[in-house]
Amino acid sequence: MKSPTTSIAFDRPARETAADSFAMWVLIGSEVMLFGAILLVFMFARLSYGDAFAGAAKHLSLPLGTANTVVLITSSFAMALAHMYTAARRWRAAGWALAATALLGVVFLAIKATEYAREFSEGLAPVLGAPFIYKGPDPVHAEFFFGLYFAMTSLHALHLICGVIVIGGILALWPRTIEASRFRRVQAIGLYWHFVDIVWVFLFPVLYLINR
Amino acid sequence: MSSDLASASYLAEGAGPRSWLLTTDHKRVAWLYFVSLTAFFFLGGTFAVLMRIELATPAGDLVSDDVYNRLFSLHGIIMVWFFLVPSIPATLGNFLLPLMIGARDLAFPRLNLASWYVFMFGSLFALASVVLGGVDTGWTFYTPLSTLYANGFVSTAAFGVFIVGFSTIMTGINFIVTVHTLRAPGLTWFRLPIFVWTLYATSLVMVLATPVLAASLILIVLERVFGIGIFNPDLGGDPLLFQHLFWFYSHPAVYIMILPGMGVVSEVLPCFSRRPLFGYKAVALASMAIAVFGFLVWGHHMFVSGQSAYAGVVFSFLSFCVAIPSAIKVFNWSLTLRKGEISFETPMLYALFFLALFTFGGLAGLFLAALAIDVHVHDTYFVVAHFHYIMVGGMVTAYMAGLHFWWPKLTGRMYSEVWGRIAAAVTFIGFNLTFFPQYVLGFLGMPRRYHTYPPEFAFWHILSSAGAVVLAIGYLMPLLYLAWSLFRGAQAPANPWRATGLEWQTSSPPPAHNFDRMPTVTRPAYDYPMKGLTEKRSDPVEDLV
Numbered sequence: 001m002k003s004p005t006t007s008i009a010f011d012r013p014a015r016e017t018a019a020d021s022f023a024m025w026v027l028i029g030s031e032v033m034l035f036g037a038i039l040l041v042f043m044f045a046r047l048s049y050g051d052a053f054a055g056a057a058k059h060l061s062l063p064l065g066t067a068n069t070v071v072l073i074t075s076s077f078a079m080a081l082a083h084m085y086t087a088a089r090r091w092r093a094a095g096w097a098l099a100a101t102a103l104l105g106v107v108f109l110a111i112k113a114t115e116y117a118r119e120f121s122e123g124l125a126p127v128l129g130a131p132f133i134y135k136g137p138d139p140v141h142a143e144f145f146f147g148l149y150f151a152m153t154s155l156h157a158l159h160l161i162c163g164v165i166v167i168g169g170i171l172a173l174w175p176r177t178i179e180a181s182r183f184r185r186v187q188a189i190g191l192y193w194h195f196v197d198i199v200w201v202f203l204f205p206v207l208y209l210i211n212r
Numbered sequence: 213m214s215s216d217l218a219s220a221s222y223l224a225e226g227a228g229p230r231s232w233l234l235t236t237d238h239k240r241v242a243w244l245y246f247v248s249l250t251a252f253f254f255l256g257g258t259f260a261v262l263m264r265i266e267l268a269t270p271a272g273d274l275v276s277d278d279v280y281n282r283l284f285s286l287h288g289i290i291m292v293w294f295f296l297v298p299s300i301p302a303t304l305g306n307f308l309l310p311l312m313i314g315a316r317d318l319a320f321p322r323l324n325l326a327s328w329y330v331f332m333f334g335s336l337f338a339l340a341s342v343v344l345g346g347v348d349t350g351w352t353f354y355t356p357l358s359t360l361y362a363n364g365f366v367s368t369a370a371f372g373v374f375i376v377g378f379s380t381i382m383t384g385i386n387f388i389v390t391v392h393t394l395r396a397p398g399l400t401w402f403r404l405p406i407f408v409w410t411l412y413a414t415s416l417v418m419v420l421a422t423p424v425l426a427a428s429l430i431l432i433v434l435e436r437v438f439g440i441g442i443f444n445p446d447l448g449g450d451p452l453l454f455q456h457l458f459w460f461y462s463h464p465a466v467y468i469m470i471l472p473g474m475g476v477v478s479e480v481l482p483c484f485s486r487r488p489l490f491g492y493k494a495v496a497l498a499s500m501a502i503a504v505f506g507f508l509v510w511g512h513h514m515f516v517s518g519q520s521a522y523a524g525v526v527f528s529f530l531s532f533c534v535a536i537p538s539a540i541k542v543f544n545w546s547l548t549l550r551k552g553e554i555s556f557e558t559p560m561l562y563a564l565f566f567l568a569l570f571t572f573g574g575l576a577g578l579f580l581a582a583l584a585i586d587v588h589v590h591d592t593y594f595v596v597a598h599f600h601y602i603m604v605g606g607m608v609t610a611y612m613a614g615l616h617f618w619w620p621k622l623t624g625r626m627y628s629e630v631w632g633r634i635a636a637a638v639t640f641i642g643f644n645l646t647f648f649p650q651y652v653l654g655f656l657g658m659p660r661r662y663h664t665y666p667p668e669f670a671f672w673h674i675l676s677s678a679g680a681v682v683l684a685i686g687y688l689m690p691l692l693y694l695a696w697s698l699f700r701g702a703q704a705p706a707n708p709w710r711a712t713g714l715e716w717q718t719s720s721p722p723p724a725h726n727f728d729r730m731p732t733v734t735r736p737a738y739d740y741p742m743k744g745l746t747e748k749r750s751d752p753v754e755d756l757v
Contacts, residue, residue, distance in 0.1 A: 008725065009310065009317040009394055019319050019393045026385045026419055034423035037457060038431075041442075045450070126447065127438050144448025147440040151431060 006181070013180040020184050024191040031159075035199050038155070042148050042206065045141075052141035054211035056134075059124055060149070064115045065208040068108050069200065075104030076197040079190050086186040094186065095174055101193065102167040105160055112157055116150075125150065149207055156203060159196045163189065220723040221624060236321035237724060242307035242622075244328045248335070249303060250691075252294040257684065259287035264646075264680035267673050272664045280663035281348040282364065288351025293373050294335055296603060297465060300472035301383055301418075302331075304614045305411045307622060309387060311715035311722060312405050314396025314731040319389040327382035334375030341365035341372065350661065352462070355443035355454040359435045367436050374429040377422045380468075384418030387411055396714065398733035402493060405713055405737045409496045410475030413503040417464045417471075421507070425461035428454060455517055459510035467506040470570075470602060471499055473610030474541060477563045480613050481545050483711045484560035485552025488738040491544040498537035505534040515586045524583055531581035535574065542571050553741070557709070558632030562613030565640045566606055573601025576651065591661075594654025597647045605643055612639070612690065619694065620704030624721040627697040631689060639686030645679025712739050 010016040046053045082097035119125045123133030124146055132143050170177075170185050177185070222239045225231065232240055263283050266274040275283065306324065310317050318324050341347055347364040349357050358366050391412050395404070432454070434440045441447020443454045482489045489495060511519060511527030545567055554560070576598040579585050589595065619627055649672040654660075658669050665673065707716040714731050715722075 007317060007319060007321050009315050009319055009321065009390070015393060019389050022392060023320065023385050023389045026388050027381075030381055030385070030419045030423050033420050034427050037424040037427040037460070041453060041457070044453075049448075127440055129439050140446075140448045142448070143441060147434075147442055147447065147449065150440055151434055151442065155430070 013184075017180070017184045017187065020188050021191060024188045028191065028195045031195060031199075035152075035155070035202075038148075038152055039202065039206065042152065045144060045148065046210075049138065049141035049144065050211075052136075052138035053145045055136040055138070056142035056145035057207065057211065059119075059122070059134075059136075060208050061115055061118065062208055062212070064111055064118075065204055068111050068115075069204050071104050071108045071111065072197050072200050075101050075108070076194055078104060079193045083186055083190045086183050089179070091174075091182070094182075095171060098167055098171055098186070102164050102171070105164045105167075109157060109160060109164075112153065119146075152203055152207070156196070156199055159199070163193050163196055166192075220719065220728075221721045222724040223624070223721055225724045234325075236317070236325050238310055238318050238321065238324055239307050239622075239722065241324050241328055242303050245298060245302040245306060245331070248328075248332065249295055249299055252290055252335070253299075253687075254691075256287050256290035256295060257687065259283045259290070261680055261684055263287065264677040266663055267665070268677040270665050270667045270670050270673075275663065277663050278348065281350075281661070282346030284661060285347045285350050285364070286342055289338060289347065289369055289373065291603075292351055292465070292469075293376055294338060296469040296607060297380060298331065298376075298383070299469070299607070299611055300476065300614065301387065301411060301414055301468075302327075304476070304611075304618060305387065305407075305472060306383075308618060308715055309390060309408065309411055310394070311621075311718065311726055312408050312713060313391065313394060313399055314714045314727065314733065315390065315394035316725050316727070316730075318386050319393055320386050323382050323386055327379040327386070330382065331376055331379035334372045334377075334379065337368050337372030337375060339372075341368040344368065352458060353429070353432060353454075354458075355432065355435075355451045356445075359432060359443055367433055370429045370432050374426055374433070377426045377429075380418050380422050384415035384422070387415040388419065391415075396731050396733050399714075402496065403733055403736050404496075405475075406478035406489065406492070406495055406499070407472070407475035410471040410478070410499045413499040414468050414471045417468050417503050417506060421461045421464040421468070424457060425465070428457035428461070431457075452514075452517060452519070455514050456510070459513045460507070463510040463513065464503075464506040466602065467502055469607050471502060473566065473570075473607040473614075474499065476610045476614035476617070477545065477566050478541075479711075479713070480559045480563040480617050481548050481567075482738045482740055483617075483709050484557060484563070485549050485554045486741045487548050487550075487552040488736075488740050489544070490547035490550075491540070492736070492738065494540055495544050498540045501537040502534065505530065505537065509534055512581055512586070515583055516590050528581055528583050532578065535578055535581070538574055542567065542574070556633070557616075558627075558629060558636055559613045559617035559709075561633060561636040562609050562616065562639075565636065566609040566613060569601055569605030569609060569643065573598055573605055576601065589654050591659055592654035593650040593658045593660055596660050597650035597654060600647045600650070605647070609639070609643075612636070615690070615694075617709070618715075619697070620708045621715055621720050621722070623698055623701070624704050624719075625697045625701030626704050626708065627701055628693050631693040635686055635689035635693070638682060638689065642679050642682030642684070642686045646676050646683050647679070649673070649675040649679070712737065 005011070005013055005016045007016060010019065078097050078100040082094050082101060085094035085097055116125070120130065123131055126132040126143050126146055127150060132139070132146070134142050136142055166189055170189060174182070222237055225237070232244065235241060262275070263280065266272070266280060272280070306318070341364070344365050347362070347366055347369045349362045349364065349366055353366065353370055391408060431442045435442050435444060435449070441449040443449045443451050445451065478489055478495060509527060509531045511523055512531045515524050576594070580589065580595065580598060616627065616632055619625070653669055653672045656669065658665060704720040706719050714733070717731060718727050
């Protein structure tokens, strides 16, 4: 049987679990700076070009954005269940809850892709040299809005894709993972998943809701 | 080289490439980093020497202006991101952090190895941009030059730097968690060696500042590759935004580079003056203060970029503030020497040179933080000289001090003390000859980044170029005698310098699991002069030559 700790530095699994979640918190601190920098850029630009940004924001799809918010918060609920079941050693239930989390993540990505496709077809995506067709006031700064929108949401989607892949990996290895490691892994990915959810909770009002 | 060492040593745990490339032993990962970083140091140094040769005459006779632009860009990119940022943390820090806190390894040994692979993957992109024809934006990648006009391989180089950022963050997370969770029994925070404090402060900055650099580089690549307008005014963007984002990372980054150097010097000075570090708590907390203040001063790079005059005043004031904790350290180091029983072994020589050069470069920083003076010397050789006094005179000198101080622990071998002292002196002379004239040049109005100049600047440029040759010799010498010592050096005892610190309580080189018996700490750091080890030392020069 494998040693209960992954790192030779630890002599007890409990210490290692604590170290794991601490490391995840430090990583989240780092991620906050990443999204924080881009959010700050967005806020700064919005203060400078308020009218253009407010006008451009109306072209985003509120129903799809709202649906995605619901989907993602539900996925966080499923993740919380997975954590609870793991702590209670109900492994089968925990596995299903993890699968539900990943599935809801995929649903979010699918809705996001629909949204992107709609924006491309309407000429709102100034990406890869595609023409930017916009009839509202101040199209130059509206284009800036869409540039930032695509940068922020695609960065968030990238984080979500990483989360889905990691959950897939955890599930694939689930039967062969010792119990102490199962709890460590769920705890770490759980923190990450909730963080990515919270980033969306900031992005949604900032992009979709202000001055609606 | 491992065959004749004690079988318990980490070097004896296998010698094939697999045993190195798949190792999770922090001591071996440190060596992986050490070998790659040394290669980058000499590559970046070669670009610098080519520049100085070009500048030996006022005319542009060795290289064209375009090639010169590529030389200084690659020199900066390689030295900053592929040498200075990882240098002390990834080599000495990686090797020593677990030893100094009495742990068997870092908290995440596999993450540590992964960070090296990520580093090498990123460096492939940087090297590719060198081979394909280089970058001409300077190491700062300023927009709109980098997004609209640059014809070099900006995306490749920026992507390489972006990837290396992940490796930096991995190291930072690993160090922070290790310091929090793996200290030996009795090793309270205020008993930690200052080197550990500075690694901790550096890791915090790594974790919190690197993502902002990542964000700005992502946005550059998005703009260059996908045409999303963030910095290009034609697409609604704002070019100044890049400078804000870039310096929000890159100013704290200079503290990433210098803080571990300060830590090394805080280890070496007490050891060779047989005195406890003066004002231990003040030095420890000053490291944290530097890490925090470092985030609030980025605007002093933009005094003439068109930011508001009020912002300029605030950033100027905050930049003066960040000098306070640095000054606290300099005064405490100086007072550590007072009434000390000082001896001048190679690490001590480097540490004293650090003290002189860092102080000198730091004072020039105050000139640059003053708004009016900065307008005069902005983008001149004065800035170049200031930066190199801190980064080369400070950081690289401290790196050399640490390398010599811990070389017996790293390798189990003693280097030649005579050659060590000669190389330290040559480096000191060469450094000052290279960079002091650049202060004068900058003050006289010579702008940076030009490959030709009016003949009246020739005198100072020739001095500087001559100094660069001396400096290059000073850096090549350790390469030779340290390599020689690997094979022919005398066996090192466990504690050749009679130093305090847990890393000296295990054998040289340490066993694979660091300690045969896990240590317990009952005394403060820098408990000099060590009782029971007070017999007169024999002269190391006599011993070794």
